[in-house]
Amino acid sequence: MELPQLKHLYFHAPCFDGAASAALLLRVLRKTGRTPKLHPVGYDVRPWWLHRDLPRASAVVDFLYHPAAEFWADHHLSAFIDARHADDVGADHTASNRLYDPAADSCASLLWSAFERELPIDDSPFQELVAWANKIDAARYESAEEAVFGDAPALRISLSLALDTSGRASVRLAQELGVQSLEQICNLPFVSSPYARIAAMRDAGLERFRFGSQELGGVATFDLSVEGVFFSRYAPFIVYPGARYSLGVLRAKAWTKITAMRNPWMEFQSAPLGEIFSHLGGGGHERVGSAFVRESHRAPEVVQCAPRHKSVHPMS
Numbered sequence: 001m002e003l004p005q006l007k008h009l010y011f012h013a014p015c016f017d018g019a020a021s022a023a024l025l026l027r028v029l030r031k032t033g034r035t036p037k038l039h040p041v042g043y044d045v046r047p048w049w050l051h052r053d054l055p056r057a058s059a060v061v062d063f064l065y066h067p068a069a070e071f072w073a074d075h076h077l078s079a080f081i082d083a084r085h086a087d088d089v090g091a092d093h094t095a096s097n098r099l100y101d102p103a104a105d106s107c108a109s110l111l112w113s114a115f116e117r118e119l120p121i122d123d124s125p126f127q128e129l130v131a132w133a134n135k136i137d138a139a140r141y142e143s144a145e146e147a148v149f150g151d152a153p154a155l156r157i158s159l160s161l162a163l164d165t166s167g168r169a170s171v172r173l174a175q176e177l178g179v180q181s182l183e184q185i186c187n188l189p190f191v192s193s194p195y196a197r198i199a200a201m202r203d204a205g206l207e208r209f210r211f212g213s214q215e216l217g218g219v220a221t222f223d224l225s226v227e228g229v230f231f232s233r234y235a236p237f238i239v240y241p242g243a244r245y246s247l248g249v250l251r252a253k254a255w256t257k258i259t260a261m262r263n264p265w266m267e268f269q270s271a272p273l274g275e276i277f278s279h280l281g282g283g284g285h286e287r288v289g290s291a292f293v294r295e296s297h298r299a300p301e302v303v304q305c306a307p308r309h310k311s312v313h314p315m316s
């Protein structure tokens with residue numbers, strides 16, 4: 001693939017797949033002697049993303065489409081803020097500088113298949129990286145225990161990013177991935193120190209969840225404050241492994257949200273959670289949904305509003 005001269009690289013942060021995608025593109029560009037400036041971006045920029053000019057020679061990976069990007073790759077269903085832009089992406093996406101496949105588990109895997117021939121075929125650091133990006137981004141965890149407590153290097157790195165509000169750790173990660181091994185990276189202080197803090201916050205979050213939750217007719221329901229703790233959205237299925245759904249209220253100082261998830265380790269057709277939550281002003285996808293709400297909501301009200309959709313009814 002012919003890549004344009006790229007000077008700026010925007011990538012989704014904080015996100016393991018975003019950093020892995022940036023690392024892959026960086027590796028390909030470095031081979032031609034180019035090292036673009038890295039710019040971490042989060043979905044908080046969504047309202048003005050299309051209204052801002054990208055600098056000339058910009059690439060965007062694992063993030064919203066921008067028509068001025070000279071190279072773009074993404075796999076999110078919600079990649080196009082303006083639906084008309086979907087036409088910019090040709091049918092033969094591998095031949096252009098627009099890579100889009102909403103069926104891809106990760107953006108890193110999309111880039112890997114496009115660039116595989118340009119990277120040495122035995123480049124196992126990148127193969128391993130892509131496999132982990134797929135697992136993490138598509139939440140293909142073996143069990144709730146692995147999702148919450150998994151301590152493989154990639155999972156520790158991914159969890160450590162939850163504290164990266166400035167984007168600095170994400171930039172460093174994009175520079176190190178594929179250069180050092182995942183094992184080496186997770187022992188560097190920029191990962192190990194936030195990881196230790198967030199692992200403690202996660203354990204505290206699970207304890208708080210145990211006391212602020214109950215199972216009602218196959219649904220793990222909860223109403224809890226997340227101030228000072230980290231709440232893993234998979235935690236409900238550790239405490240209630242037989243629950244078909246989780247559904248509850250999370251409260252922080254600045255916001256209150258209702259969130260729901262279908263148990264990923266049980267086989268059944270999920271209620272369309274994202275669609276249900278879009279009626280509450282939120283969104284998501286089929287298996288997970290959330291919406292910010294007024295503080296006055298209480299968990300029981302939330303549970304009562306859900307069973308109106310037959311398929312999410314706890315007894316169905």
Ligand SMILES: [Mn+2]
Pocket residue numbers: 017018062075106107137
């Ligand atoms: Mn991704």
